[in-house]
Amino acid sequence: MTGYRMHNRGWRSIYCITKRDAFRGTAPINLTDRLHQVLRWATGSVEIFFSRNNAFFATRRLKFLQRISYLNVGIYPFTSVFLVVYCFIPALSLFSGQFIVNGLNPAFLIYLLLITICLTLLSLLEVKWSGIALEEWWRNEQFWVIGGTSAHLVAVVQGLLKVIAGIEISFTLTSKSAGDDELDEFADLYIVKWTSLFIMPLTILIVNLIALVMGILRTVYSVIPEWNKLLGGMFFSFWVLSHMYPFAKGLMGKRGRVPTIIYVWSGILSITIALLWITIDPPSDSIQAGNLEV
Numbered sequence: 001m002t003g004y005r006m007h008n009r010g011w012r013s014i015y016c017i018t019k020r021d022a023f024r025g026t027a028p029i030n031l032t033d034r035l036h037q038v039l040r041w042a043t044g045s046v047e048i049f050f051s052r053n054n055a056f057f058a059t060r061r062l063k064f065l066q067r068i069s070y071l072n073v074g075i076y077p078f079t080s081v082f083l084v085v086y087c088f089i090p091a092l093s094l095f096s097g098q099f100i101v102n103g104l105n106p107a108f109l110i111y112l113l114l115i116t117i118c119l120t121l122l123s124l125l126e127v128k129w130s131g132i133a134l135e136e137w138w139r140n141e142q143f144w145v146i147g148g149t150s151a152h153l154v155a156v157v158q159g160l161l162k163v164i165a166g167i168e169i170s171f172t173l174t175s176k177s178a179g180d181d182e183l184d185e186f187a188d189l190y191i192v193k194w195t196s197l198f199i200m201p202l203t204i205l206i207v208n209l210i211a212l213v214m215g216i217l218r219t220v221y222s223v224i225p226e227w228n229k230l231l232g233g234m235f236f237s238f239w240v241l242s243h244m245y246p247f248a249k250g251l252m253g254k255r256g257r258v259p260t261i262i263y264v265w266s267g268i269l270s271i272t273i274a275l276l277w278i279t280i281d282p283p284s285d286s287i288q289a290g291n292l293e294v
Contacts (some may be wrong), residue, residue: 001053004070010061025179031250032193038152039197042077046159049074079160080152087149087204090236094215100236145208145243149204150197194261198251202262205244206269208237 006013016022028034048054055062055070062070093100127137161167212234219230251262 004048004053004058007066007070008058008062010043027080030193030197031247032197035147035151035195035197038147039155041062042147042152042230043158044156045074046077046155047162049078050159050163073233077152077155080148080156083145083148084153084200084204087145087240088207090240091207091211093233094211094230094237097215097226097229099232112174129173139246140244142246145240146201146247149201150199153200169228199265201244201247202251202265204240206266207273208244210270210273212237 219225
């Protein structure tokens with residue numbers, strides 16, 4: 001917000017990079033505290049978007065690229081809504097037995113190929129510019145999906161509640177690693193503290209796993225198996241699960257034990273999906289019995 005007001009008045013700014021770090025501090029290293037930190041950042045961006053400091057209302061002194069940059073700062077949490085939808089689409093494809101698109105025509109394939117090439121080149125440019133390894137870049141991509149489906153989504157909901165209902169946003173202070181355990185410097189890394197931010201990523205993880213099982217069973221026991229649709233749905237579902245792998249590993253902690261809440265939530269989701277499936281697409285035997293009774 002300070003930088004925006006400076007540039008909006010026509011001021012110039014430069015980066016001050018010292019040879020020796022000017023400031024150093026501690027940062028959260030476990031999943032819970034990290035997501036709470038991301039939630040604070042995203043909530044601040046949403047508040048800026050709904051305030052008079054929105055780049056849409058900037059003066060002409062703000063340059064075009066600066067305007068785009070500040071718009072990105074305020075808008076990026078809202079992409080979580082589309083990201084959550086995209087994470088559920090492969091599961092819906094496996095549940096329904098229909099592929100994500102009706103037909104693979106040449107125009108669609110060319111369009112998909114161009115988007116893939118552009119994203120790949122952009123990723124290589126980011127890796128070259130930042131000087132990081134591909135593994136670090138992939139970890140960043142994974143956490144972007146995890147944070148986008150949890151902290152960013154909650155930040156958008158909180159921002160809308162504040163604007164519509166006037167409900168003030170309460171922040172949770174982020175606890176930092178104190179390094180008290182001399183035997184294990186990263187002891188805090190394995191601490192698993194349940195938070196409501198886990199609900200949506202955990203739901204995406206469980207729903208995609210259930211969809212994989214149901215899709216395989218349907219194809220195996222069908223009269224005419226459609227393996228191409230199954231493989232297409234499984235590919236996109238595995239792509240979602242690969243991004244959620246660090247989240248699942250973080251939930252298990254150092255000892256690799258699955259928390260009880262995961263079993264409970266998995267059971268609830270499985271029962272809910274089964275009941276919805278029976279309601280929407282009842283078995284053919286029950287339909288025929290109902291017609292005979294009529």
